[in-house]
Amino acid sequence: MTASPKRPFLGVHYTTCATYGRLYKNDEGNAYEGRCPRCGHFFRVRIAPGGASTRSCQASCPPSYHNRYLR
Numbered sequence: 001m002t003a004s005p006k007r008p009f010l011g012v013h014y015t016t017c018a019t020y021g022r023l024y025k026n027d028e029g030n031a032y033e034g035r036c037p038r039c040g041h042f043f044r045v046r047i048a049p050g051g052a053s054t055r056s057c058q059a060s061c062p063p064s065y066h067n068r069y070l071r
């Protein structure tokens with residue numbers, strides 16, 4: 001088993017933090033996972049059975065994380 005350097009990913013627009021990032025497919029292949037590059041909030045997007053049709057999505061970070069980033 002060799003780990004592929006090119007993981008499938010999902011483009012994410014973090015609306016609360018006004019930035020973009022990526023969620024990478026997890027090892028089980030049933031969800032995209034990642035963190036907001038600004039506030040570090042963890043997101044998981046489930047992949048529907050039969051394959052995901054979306055390649056991008058929007059995410060809203062909780063205010064508490066946002067405030068922590070702003071200090």
Ligand SMILES: [Zn+2]
Pocket residue numbers: 014016017036037038039040041061065066
């Ligand atoms: Zn964020």
